[in-house]
Amino acid sequence: MFTFDLLIFIVIGLIVIALTEKFTTIIPRSLFFLVAGVILSTLGIVTPTGGVEIIASIAIVFLLFSAELPHGNVVHFFKAIIRNIRISIIAAIGPWIGAFTFSIFFGWSFEEAIILGAVFTATALAFTIGVLRSLQLERTDAAKSAITASATDSVIAGMIGMFTSIAVGSSIAHGSSEINPLIEIFLIFLFFAFLFLLHNVFVKFRLLRLLPPHPLILLLVGGVIIYIGGYFFGIHYAIAALLAGVLLHEEIFSSKNARSFSAAAEQIGVASRYIGPFFFIFLGLHLSLKEVIEHPLIIGASIGLFISVATLQFATASFAGAWRGLNHRNATVLGFAMLPRDIVAIVVLEMNKEFISNDMIVPVVIMTIFFLNVATAFGLVWCKKHYWSTEKK
Numbered sequence: 001m002f003t004f005d006l007l008i009f010i011v012i013g014l015i016v017i018a019l020t021e022k023f024t025t026i027i028p029r030s031l032f033f034l035v036a037g038v039i040l041s042t043l044g045i046v047t048p049t050g051g052v053e054i055i056a057s058i059a060i061v062f063l064l065f066s067a068e069l070p071h072g073n074v075v076h077f078f079k080a081i082i083r084n085i086r087i088s089i090i091a092a093i094g095p096w097i098g099a100f101t102f103s104i105f106f107g108w109s110f111e112e113a114i115i116l117g118a119v120f121t122a123t124a125l126a127f128t129i130g131v132l133r134s135l136q137l138e139r140t141d142a143a144k145s146a147i148t149a150s151a152t153d154s155v156i157a158g159m160i161g162m163f164t165s166i167a168v169g170s171s172i173a174h175g176s177s178e179i180n181p182l183i184e185i186f187l188i189f190l191f192f193a194f195l196f197l198l199h200n201v202f203v204k205f206r207l208l209r210l211l212p213p214h215p216l217i218l219l220l221v222g223g224v225i226i227y228i229g230g231y232f233f234g235i236h237y238a239i240a241a242l243l244a245g246v247l248l249h250e251e252i253f254s255s256k257n258a259r260s261f262s263a264a265a266e267q268i269g270v271a272s273r274y275i276g277p278f279f280f281i282f283l284g285l286h287l288s289l290k291e292v293i294e295h296p297l298i299i300g301a302s303i304g305l306f307i308s309v310a311t312l313q314f315a316t317a318s319f320a321g322a323w324r325g326l327n328h329r330n331a332t333v334l335g336f337a338m339l340p341r342d343i344v345a346i347v348v349l350e351m352n353k354e355f356i357s358n359d360m361i362v363p364v365v366i367m368t369i370f371f372l373n374v375a376t377a378f379g380l381v382w383c384k385k386h387y388w389s390t391e392k393k
Contacts, residue, residue: 006051012036013278030130031377033277034370037284048285056282060126061241062268063276065222067129067147068245069265074199077246078192081148087320091338094316095120095309102308106301108358115352119365120309124342124373126238126279131377132337135384141326142333191233191240195247198225202252213253213261215268222248236344283342283373287366298360302367309368310375313339329383336379341369 016036020029040046048056068077081088096117103113128146132138202208211217222244229240250261292298318335326334349356349365356362 003051005046006055008040009046009052009055009278009281012040012046013281016281017274017277029134029277030127030280031374033280034284034373037281038287038289038370039284040281041285041287042289044288044290046285048282052282052285056279057237059275059277059279059282060238061226062272063126063129063279064238064242065219065245066265066269066272067242069218069248069268073249073251074195074243074247077148077243078196087145087317087324087334090320090323091123091313091317092121094312098308098310098312099305102305106304108361111355112358112361115349115356116305116361116365118352119345119349120313120341120368122341122344122348123338124340124344126276127283127340127342127373127376128337130276130280131340131380135380137333137380137384140330140333142321142330142337145321145324145326145330146334146337187233188235191229191235191243194228194233195243199247199252202247208252211253213250213264215264215271218248218264218268238344284370286346287363287370291363292367295360295363298363298367301360301364302371305364305368306371306375310339310372313372333380333383336376336383339379340373340376342373345369 013033013036016032017029020032041048046052099120100113100117103116104110108116123146129138132140132143132146137143208221222241225244225247226237226240229235229243230237235243253261314335317338318331321331321334322328345365346369349362353362
């Protein structure tokens with residue numbers, strides 16, 4: 001349903017997109033969109049519900065679908081995940097410990113500490129990609145590791161969120177039975193196997209060879225894959241969109257259309273540049289400065305939680321990157337690239353919200369996410385300025 005706040009959301013988004021075109025090489029555009037969302041939320045003009053949420057869902061699908069489409073390959077992607085699995089696991093342990101430790105220190109309950117540990121497990125894949133793209137660092141070794149590790153972290157976060165629900169006695173998804181999370185985890189791995197099978201079927205039987213790799217064809221096939229992932233396997237649409245982009249490679253179309261595929265992928269990438277920002281504005285809508293001003297303790301708690309999570313996230317991610325063989329420059333970039341959080345963290349929070357009794361926790365989490373995303377933007381700007389004068393992009 002078209003409402004006034006949806007109109008304002010679209011108009012303000014288009015204005016900010018137009019104004020930030022000139023800042024793409026100075027400050028990541030993602031940060032401007034995030035701030036725009038905070039301002040709209042503080043003024044009470046727009047809320048992250050209804051049509052606004054639908055637009056944001058479309059935006060993140062475009063952003064993640066286009067991320068791997070130009071150079072995606074399902075076999076290479078999953079090999080990359082295997083190569084980066086230790087980065088994912090180590091990088092997930094750090095923020096969990098950071099959030100849990102701070103929560104206990106701040107006097108929140110043991111159950112709330114477990115929940116916050118789960119909340120800060122998953123990195124913000126969409127935000128990371130957006131910042132890396134705006135700084136033209138998306139083809140670096142660190143960026144490739146960050147993207148695959150973040151995708152893996154999202155899966156890990158889903159698992160941790162489910163097990164956290166069990167640990168604190170929460171009912172999830174389809175009921176309170178403890179077998180449900182195990183089934184959902186099995187379905188995640190089954191979806192990965194399905195993608196491998198689908199890739200082999202496309203290549204062997206040339207099912208898509210007769211179709212021109214037009215942008216609308218790619219979006220249609222990608223949409224079907226996203227629907228299958230969500231309906232049959234319970235995969236979050238954002239992760240399914242990323243994996244759909246990985247699957248659709250020029251090799252499954254006719255070799256004569258390889259150039260057409262690249263052109264179509266580029267057109268979708270251009271579209272995502274103008275549609276994707278609405279997701280970052282939507283993310284900023286989850287934080288209102290009025291609520292922060294009315295409760296100053298929120299600021300202190302947010303700063304403390306931010307320092308705890310950011311320090312251990314940066315340390316574990318950069319250490320894991322160095323352990324995997326990244327040089328100092330790439331390991332540092334990886335450390336910053338793994339800092340942000342987004343809608344996955346909010347989903348895990350909502351999954352366990354009934355066991356959070358302290359009213360301050362939710363705004364603290366949202367503000368901490370904001371701090372982490374801002375730190376990512378400025379950290380990567382610093383990295384490009386100081387490290388990438390000689391590093392090959």
